[in-house]
Amino acid sequence: MVSDYRIQGEQGEYEVVIGLEVHAQVVSKAKLFSGAATAFGAEPNTQVSLVDAAMPGMLPVPNRECIRQAVRTGMAIEAKINKWSRFDRKNYFYADLPQGYQISQLYHPLVGEGEITVSPDEKNPDKTKTIGVERIHVEQDAGKLMHDQHPTKSYVDLNRSGVALMEIVSKPDMRSPAEAGAYIRKLRSILRYVGSCDGNMEEGSMRADVNVSVRKPGEEFGTRTETKNVNSVRFVMQVIEYEAQRQVEAIENGEAIVQETRLFDPNTGTTRTLRSKEDAHDYRYFPDPDLLPLELDDAFLEECRASLPELPDAKLKRYEDLGISAYNAAVLTAEVETAAWFDRLLATGAEAKDASNWVNSVLPGILNAKDVDFADPRNTPEASAEILAMVAKGEISKGQAKEVFDLYLDEGGSPADIVEKKGMKQTSDTGAIEAKVDEVLAANADKVAEFKAGKEALFGFFVGQTMKAMQGKANPQVVNEILKAKLSS
Amino acid sequence: MSVTLDDVRHIANLARIAMSDEEAAKLLPELNNILGWVEQLGEVDTDGVEPLATVVDMAMRLREDEVTDGNCRDAVLSNAPDAEHGFFAVPKVIE
Numbered sequence: 001m002v003s004d005y006r007i008q009g010e011q012g013e014y015e016v017v018i019g020l021e022v023h024a025q026v027v028s029k030a031k032l033f034s035g036a037a038t039a040f041g042a043e044p045n046t047q048v049s050l051v052d053a054a055m056p057g058m059l060p061v062p063n064r065e066c067i068r069q070a071v072r073t074g075m076a077i078e079a080k081i082n083k084w085s086r087f088d089r090k091n092y093f094y095a096d097l098p099q100g101y102q103i104s105q106l107y108h109p110l111v112g113e114g115e116i117t118v119s120p121d122e123k124n125p126d127k128t129k130t131i132g133v134e135r136i137h138v139e140q141d142a143g144k145l146m147h148d149q150h151p152t153k154s155y156v157d158l159n160r161s162g163v164a165l166m167e168i169v170s171k172p173d174m175r176s177p178a179e180a181g182a183y184i185r186k187l188r189s190i191l192r193y194v195g196s197c198d199g200n201m202e203e204g205s206m207r208a209d210v211n212v213s214v215r216k217p218g219e220e221f222g223t224r225t226e227t228k229n230v231n232s233v234r235f236v237m238q239v240i241e242y243e244a245q246r247q248v249e250a251i252e253n254g255e256a257i258v259q260e261t262r263l264f265d266p267n268t269g270t271t272r273t274l275r276s277k278e279d280a281h282d283y284r285y286f287p288d289p290d291l292l293p294l295e296l297d298d299a300f301l302e303e304c305r306a307s308l309p310e311l312p313d314a315k316l317k318r319y320e321d322l323g324i325s326a327y328n329a330a331v332l333t334a335e336v337e338t339a340a341w342f343d344r345l346l347a348t349g350a351e352a353k354d355a356s357n358w359v360n361s362v363l364p365g366i367l368n369a370k371d372v373d374f375a376d377p378r379n380t381p382e383a384s385a386e387i388l389a390m391v392a393k394g395e396i397s398k399g400q401a402k403e404v405f406d407l408y409l410d411e412g413g414s415p416a417d418i419v420e421k422k423g424m425k426q427t428s429d430t431g432a433i434e435a436k437v438d439e440v441l442a443a444n445a446d447k448v449a450e451f452k453a454g455k456e457a458l459f460g461f462f463v464g465q466t467m468k469a470m471q472g473k474a475n476p477q478v479v480n481e482i483l484k485a486k487l488s489s
Numbered sequence: 490m491s492v493t494l495d496d497v498r499h500i501a502n503l504a505r506i507a508m509s510d511e512e513a514a515k516l517l518p519e520l521n522n523i524l525g526w527v528e529q530l531g532e533v534d535t536d537g538v539e540p541l542a543t544v545v546d547m548a549m550r551l552r553e554d555e556v557t558d559g560n561c562r563d564a565v566l567s568n569a570p571d572a573e574h575g576f577f578a579v580p581k582v583i584e
Contacts, residue, residue, distance in 0.1 A: 034559075044562075044576050045565055046575075047559045047560070049559050052559075053565045055568075061550065062552065063554050064552065067551065093503070147581060147583050149576075150578070153571070153573070155573065156578075157577075292543050292545065
């Protein structure tokens with residue numbers, strides 16, 4: 001799929017080139033190089049070991065789980081796993097970095113090239129594009145600075161200092177805000193399936209550095225800017241829209257684009273210069289002498305691979321093979337919780353297509369109207385399964401199915417009991433329905449004649465009369481079939 | 490290889506070390522002496538020799554994912570020149 005997203009300048013059209021560096025916090029109990037806890041929201045500086053505070057003589061020891069999660073993530077995007085990797089020091093001084101350097105991996109990252117297939121148009125999930133991933137490396141997070149607590153001082157909380165991050169670096173393969181948004185959403189989905197990152201962007205578990213440049217289609221890459229620490233899909237797309245427009249205007253005004261780091265202001269939707277290349281950091285990377293090379297054996301890799309769950313693409317294909325539409329399958333597989341819920345529904349023997357329509361088109365309406373969350377304990381797959389089974393057997397109509405679920409949310413119990421108690425069960429008893437159809441046709445001989453003379457619209461009238469005679473409890477499909485047979489004879 | 494006075498000032502700035510012109514001028518020949526000394530290593534023929542990753546011939550040990558440390562705020566803050574409300578307090582830094 002080729003993007004046709006273009007910025008219209010006065011001197012022609014421009015194409016946007018986007019690369020993303022996503023920092024994803026690894027799910028682990030302890031930090032990357034120390035035994036301090038990682039839980040979010042603790043009292044300041046209570047989850048800090050002497051290693052995290054960079055006291056002299058402290059030595060880092062890598063957490064196996066953090067390495068394992070990064071390897072599993074790499075495997076989930078079909079990436080090359082490097083059995084030999086190494087940690088480097090990235091040197092800079094800042095108040096949130098007690099070591100004076102971040103332990104990262106520049107020269108020999110843990111994970112090499114992989115790829116992610118995305119669907120930029122949510123309405124047409126079949127139209128996909130493959131985005132290359134350059135590498136994934138493991139590194140330490142920094143502490144947190146608070147500037148608004150004191151007029152002349154900044155406060156430093158090191159609880160986050162040393163928490164493991166995966167930096168997932170894409171190739172400059174994206175060409176529109178929609179593609180970048182789809183990439184982040186898909187990456188987040190994969191990370192949550194794998195369980196290596198909780199994907200909680202509000203809490204900062206995932207944040208992106210957005211690289212943007214523009215060029216006339218077919219020309220060489222332009223100079224790029226990097227906008228740091230963007231923490232939502234919507235903001236990433238806004239950064240791209242703003243930066244692309246700004247760069248085109250600058251170029252057309254005869255200004256050169258400066259390679260620089262920029263900051264996004266969510267309040268205005270604009271970006272501004274943080275620092276230009278001239279005063280860019282000089283990180284003076286070198287191998288960390290406190291750490292040996294990281295060597296992984298086949299048994300470790302095998303365990304990582306064996307522990308991977310069914311991933312979004314595989315699940316989507318399986319759902320489509322069951323007859324579920326591409327759109328429904330994409331919606332069902334986007335969030336790991338929804339997919340797990342739907343798998344439990346399928347496991348009850350529910351027909352896949354009916355089940356997917358129920359979950360995507362019917363359930364949300366009922367839940368929203370009652371302000372009930374999808375994750376609410378009442379919303380079990382088993383309750384939906386019972387209702388779908390009754391519909392499949394013709395015991396209740398699709399319209400009644402909604403009513404039953406509505407009552408079930410209010411009253412609890414089991415949907416089957418509710419149908420029984422309220423006398424909602426409709427009959428598919430052909431004998432009983434046939435008798436009523438005969439009565440209706442006999443009582444309306446004139447209309448039968450009109451129908452046979454070509455006034456086919458009267459069919460609905462006969463259905464209505466029969467349903468009325470059955471007190472609404474006849475299976476409409478059976479009524480239709482019997483009426484059709486009788487009227488054509 | 491040698492460094493200039495500007496290099497010395499740049500390195501000092503990266504390390505956040507305040508330095509007077511006299512100090513920088515004094516450090517210039519010292520740094521160049523050190524560089525010259527290290528440069529003698531270039532006389533060794535290292536053709537075909539793999540870059541050394543470590544001097545100890547053992548694999549790196551990993552730790553299990555267990556919370557075994559932390560919860561020592563007083564100790565962590567005890568050397569800080571300034572601490573308030575459980576935070577390190579530093580001169581205001583906003584980029």
